[in-house]
Every structure is written in C-alpha cells, then in structure tokens.
Amino acid sequence: MNTNKTHTLFLLWFLLTSLTGFGLYMTWDKGLFQWVILTDNTRICVVIVIAFVVGSGLAGWRSIYLSGQFQYFEQFKRGHRSFKPGQSICNDYLTYCGKSPHESQLMAEVMAERARGTHQVGWFVTGLMIKLGLLGTVVGFIMMLSSLEGLEQLDISDIKTLMQQMTQGMGVAMNTTLVGLVGSILLGLQFLLLDRHADRLIADTVDFAHRSVKAA
Known part of the structure; x- marks a missing residue:
C-alpha cells in the first residue's frame, strides 16, 4: 500500500496531462487548433506550444524522479540503508543529520535544492509563455495599425x-494571448503539483530525522 502511495505524484501528473491531451484532441477534431x-x-x-511540450516533458521527468525519492524514503523508514551516494536525497540528509548542526543545515539546503531546484526552469518556461502571448498581442496590434497607413488614399474597392x-x-493578438494564457495555466498547475510534493518530501524527511534524534 505504501509503495502505491509513492507513485501518487506521477499518477496525478499523468492524469493532468491526459486531460490536457484530451482537450487538445477535441480542439483538433473541431478544427480550432x-x-x-x-x-x-x-x-x-x-x-508557445513547443515551450508547453518541453515544460510538460520536464514536469513528467521530475514527477518520476520525485516519485522514486518518495519510494526511497519509504524504504529507508523500513530499514533499508544500502543506497548509493546521491541516489536518495533523503538518505543523504539523514546520514549526516545529527552529526553537527552545521552539517545538518547544509545537507537540508542541499536536499531542498535537489528536490525542487530544477522546477525553477519550469516556472521560467511558464512565465515565458505568458510573455510570448503578450508579445503576440503587441505584434497583432502593430499589424492592425500598419494596415491603416495610406488610409486617405483608399477607395471603396480597397475597404x-x-x-x-x-x-x-486582431486574430494574431487574440490567438497568441489565448494560447499563452491557457498554456501557462496548465503548465503552472503541473509545477505547482511538483512543488507541493517536493515540500512534503522535505517536511516528512526533516520530521522523521527529528523524531529519530529524540528517540535516540
């Protein structure tokens, strides 16, 4: 039962991307995409679409990685200690925890960085999609205004x-804004999910370490 719980993050990410893929299929089937x-x-x-695919791929890889770290943590609590250096971030932290306050604090920072540091790239891509959408809005309005040049020379046939x-x-302005906003929302949900599970892994590991020190 515990082993299944360790894969909750990946299953949630897979569910979210499946719903996104279904929505994309529906828009493709209707010709909207x-x-x-x-x-x-x-x-x-x-x-923007390419950025979303790259960001989703990164989120998927991180969901697999963090799911594995949850599994390693469960194994550690059951007494398994034969991890290679760098294989389990929880094991690396718990190994040094209690030796000295400085080492414990340093390893906690390393664990936090390894648990969620890569997510900064995903949040950058999320923000980039919004900025690209706004760029498309500006470009679209520039196209509209440029079409008004020489308006005084137009006749009825040029209208x-x-x-x-x-x-x-106007279509460029609206479409890029729509795609950028929707894509950033969906990608942001993925990395919000990753951040919450990474924080939970860190909190559970630190709590386990403190309880182990008190029990000793």
Missing part, C-alpha cells in the same frame, strides 16, 4: 482588403 495555428503568421503560437488585414492582426 489548426485554425489558431494557421491564422498566426508570426508563428508565436507554435513557439475589403483593409478589413482583412485588420482582422488578421
């Missing part, structure tokens, strides 16, 4: 072309 990509001639939406250009600029 293709329309968003094809109407964005700046290709900012493509960059249709002008409206198409303005609509295209």
Whole structure:
C-alpha cells in the first residue's frame, strides 16, 4: 500500500496531462487548433506550444524522479540503508543529520535544492509563455495599425482588403494571448503539483530525522 502511495505524484501528473491531451484532441477534431495555428503568421503560437511540450516533458521527468525519492524514503523508514551516494536525497540528509548542526543545515539546503531546484526552469518556461502571448498581442496590434497607413488614399474597392488585414492582426493578438494564457495555466498547475510534493518530501524527511534524534 505504501509503495502505491509513492507513485501518487506521477499518477496525478499523468492524469493532468491526459486531460490536457484530451482537450487538445477535441480542439483538433473541431478544427480550432489548426485554425489558431494557421491564422498566426508570426508563428508565436507554435513557439508557445513547443515551450508547453518541453515544460510538460520536464514536469513528467521530475514527477518520476520525485516519485522514486518518495519510494526511497519509504524504504529507508523500513530499514533499508544500502543506497548509493546521491541516489536518495533523503538518505543523504539523514546520514549526516545529527552529526553537527552545521552539517545538518547544509545537507537540508542541499536536499531542498535537489528536490525542487530544477522546477525553477519550469516556472521560467511558464512565465515565458505568458510573455510570448503578450508579445503576440503587441505584434497583432502593430499589424492592425500598419494596415491603416495610406488610409486617405483608399477607395471603396480597397475597404475589403483593409478589413482583412485588420482582422488578421486582431486574430494574431487574440490567438497568441489565448494560447499563452491557457498554456501557462496548465503548465503552472503541473509545477505547482511538483512543488507541493517536493515540500512534503522535505517536511516528512526533516520530521522523521527529528523524531529519530529524540528517540535516540
């Protein structure tokens, strides 16, 4: 039963990405996804989608890593001690815990960095997606305004072309903003999930160490 609990993080990440994939499939089946990509001639939406895929891949790898660390921690509590150096962050911390306050504090910082340090890259990608969406908004409005150049020279036959250009600029602005916001929200949920489980692993390890010291 405990072994199954150690894989909760990966299962939650898999569930979240599965729901995201299902939503992507539905938008693809309805033609909405293709329309968003094809109407964005700046290709900012493509960059945002690539960033989301890369960020989700990193989150998936981290979910597997942290799930393994939870499993190592459960094994440690059951008396298993034959870990290689660097294999279990909990074992590395608990090995030095109690030897000296300085070493314990230093190893706690190392454990925290290894548990959630890589997540900073994911949060950077999440923020980057929002900024790319805002960049697309600015580019879209620039396209709209540039289509108004020479407006005094237009006649009735040019109005249709002008409206198409303005609509295209507005489409770029709205689509990039939508894709950037939705992607950043979904990716942010993944790394929020990772951060919460990393904090729980650190808290459980420190609590176990303190209880072990008091019991001794």
